[in-house]
Amino acid sequence: xxxxxxxxxxxxxxxxxxxxxxxxxxxxxxxxxxxxxxxxxxxxxxxxxxxxxxxxxxxxxxxxxxxxxxxxxxxxxxxxxxxxxxxxxxxxxxxxxxxxxxxxxxxxxxxxxxxxxxxxxxxxxxxxxxxxxxxxxxxxxxxxxxxxxxxxxxxxxxxxxxxxxxxxxxxxxxxxxxxxxxxxxxxxxxxxxxxxxxxxxxxxxxxxxxxxxxxxxxxxxxxxxxxxxxxxxxxxxxxxxxxxxxxxxxxxxxxxxxxxxxxxxxxxxxxxxxxxxxxxxxxxxxxxxxxxxxxxxxxxxxxxxxxxxxxxxxxxxxxxxxxxxxxxxxxxxxxxxxxxxxxxxxxxxxxxxxxxxxxxxxxxxxxx
Ligand code: ADP
Ligand code: MG
Numbered sequence: 001x002x003x004x005x006x007x008x009x010x011x012x013x014x015x016x017x018x019x020x021x022x023x024x025x026x027x028x029x030x031x032x033x034x035x036x037x038x039x040x041x042x043x044x045x046x047x048x049x050x051x052x053x054x055x056x057x058x059x060x061x062x063x064x065x066x067x068x069x070x071x072x073x074x075x076x077x078x079x080x081x082x083x084x085x086x087x088x089x090x091x092x093x094x095x096x097x098x099x100x101x102x103x104x105x106x107x108x109x110x111x112x113x114x115x116x117x118x119x120x121x122x123x124x125x126x127x128x129x130x131x132x133x134x135x136x137x138x139x140x141x142x143x144x145x146x147x148x149x150x151x152x153x154x155x156x157x158x159x160x161x162x163x164x165x166x167x168x169x170x171x172x173x174x175x176x177x178x179x180x181x182x183x184x185x186x187x188x189x190x191x192x193x194x195x196x197x198x199x200x201x202x203x204x205x206x207x208x209x210x211x212x213x214x215x216x217x218x219x220x221x222x223x224x225x226x227x228x229x230x231x232x233x234x235x236x237x238x239x240x241x242x243x244x245x246x247x248x249x250x251x252x253x254x255x256x257x258x259x260x261x262x263x264x265x266x267x268x269x270x271x272x273x274x275x276x277x278x279x280x281x282x283x284x285x286x287x288x289x290x291x292x293x294x295x296x297x298x299x300x301x302x303x304x305x306x307x308x309x310x311x312x313x314x315x316x317x318x319x320x321x322x323x324x325x326x327x328x329x330x331x332x333x334x335x336x337x338x339x340x341x342x343x344x345x346x347x348x349x350x351x352x353x354x355x356x357x358x359x360x361x362x363x364x365x366x367x368x
Contacts, residue, residue: 002366005042005129005153009049016125017042017155018142020132020346021057021069021100024330030072032330034338035134038346040076042131042155043098047079052097054084054124056142058110058135059103066103073100087120099124110141118145131155133162134326134347136362137187137354143362154366161345162363165354168290168322168343174200177286179279179310180352181206182293182327185226187349193235194356201286203242203279205271205295205306212236212243218259221249221266242282246272248296248303270296271306283313290355292325292348308335315340324351 019039024031039055046053055073059066067083074081082094084101093099101124104110109117118141128150130136135143136158146152154162178199180188185207192202204212210225215236226232235241246258248270256272271279283289295310297303314321315337323332323341325348332338345351354360 001368003151003153004159005045005131006156006159009045010051010127010151010153012050013052013127014054014125015046015051015127015129016054016056016121016146016150017046017129018056018132018135018146020134021055021066022059022134022326023069025059025064025068028068030068032333033072033076034329034333035326035346036069036072037076038157039131039155041157042129043077045156046129047097051127053099055098055100056104056121057101057132058105058140058142062103062105064103066100070100073098084124087124093124104140104142113139113141113145115141115145117141118149121146122149126150128152129155130362130366131158132362133158133345134350136347136360137350137358139361144365147365147368152366154363157346161347162354164322164343165345165351168288168320169198169355169357171320172198173287173320175286176288176290177201177203177282179203179205179289179291179295180208180293181295181307182325182348183207183224184293184349185211185224188293188352189226189232189235191349191352191356191358193231194358195352196235196238196240197357198355199290200240201242201282202238202240203282205244205275206293208293209244209271209295210268212241213259216243219262219264220268221251221262221264223262223266223268242278244271244275245278246274248272248305254302269300269303276306276309279310280313283317287319289314289317289319289321290351291321291323292328292352294327294331298327298331304331304335307331311335311337322351324348
């Protein structure tokens with residue numbers, strides 16, 4: 001039985017809340033606060049019920065401090081938010097109603113799922129809430145151990161995302177097209193191998209595509225990719241797969257080349273116009289579309305064209321369009337398109353995993 005925070009809430013407790021504050025941070029400033037906003041309903045509900053809240057999160061860059069998130073949270077909540085530099089500290093905690101813990105990945109115990117580290121975190125609260133859908137497909141002290149040690153709840157945004165995804169999974173009309181790009185190559189390739197079951201077509205870009213091209217023996221120069229494995233070779237042969245046919249590459253200069261003509265010193269940084277046209281054609285006849293992962297180095301305008309074209313086509317699309325992933329959503333935000341989409345998930349890998357029918361460890365452990 002999952003306990004939903006939306007239905008019942010603890011009162012007057014110190015509550016550990018796992019959120020996903022893995023936001024872009026540059027020069028000490030938060031670039032995009034979408035994921036922080038996603039945690040607000042849970043935090044507000046807990047505060048309304050007289051709880052004190054201790055927020056836990058990782059940042060994907062192990063050495064990145066979460067300190068800049070304090071200001072953003074304070075502004076969004078209109079509350080004083082205090083920062084804890086080290087969960088092991090034994091001094092009395094600050095008296096603020098909301099505390100944010102430093103990036104949990106500063107301590108190896110988080111990713112190693114160390115019971116000792118989980119016990120240290122437990123000193124900060126007596127109830128646990130998970131509102132971090134984006135990491136539910138992973139293990140970790142703050143994801144899969146805390147719920148074993150404390151009475152636990154499923155957070156409000158997490159629950160809402162599950163509901164949306166459950167609907168997408170059950171009600172998906174065909175043809176179903178998945179568009180997947182980005183840099184987390186191993187995770188995504190593993191999931192795509194299973195996506196074959198639900199999708200009719202899988203269009204790829206970014207590092208994901210490069211790894212698949214490489215698995216077919218096609219040269220990708222110095223591009224972001226991954227070594228071929230048996231399962232990527234198999235996936236690369238799938239008839240559902242739509243591989244790029246051209247690319248924007250860069251060495252000393254930038255040029256557009258057909259796939260197969262990438263020079264040894266070049267890097268593929270975007271899909272080319274012919275590939276965009278291919279995706280457009282496939283989109284036309286698709287009734288359900290799930291998109292995760294930028295199709296190129298979209299932080300740089302020069303290499304954002306493919307990703308932007310796809311975003312615009314999806315904006316005009318009349319089927320069911322679901323988009324997820326931290327960097328994908330940040331991109332939509334940057335180009336002013338995020339508000340155009342109704343179905344958005346904070347999770348990239350987690351969204352794909354759930355749709356592919358995988359069990360999410362962070363969710364399973366809450367069923368007790
Ligand atoms: P998401 O967070 O949306 O799930 P990922 O984290 O997997 O996506 O990947 C996002 C990153 O992938 C972005 O920073 C983007 O610049 C990078 N990326 C995509 N395509 C390429 C490419 N061809 N070369 C280098 N980086 C790429
Ligand atoms: Mg990302």
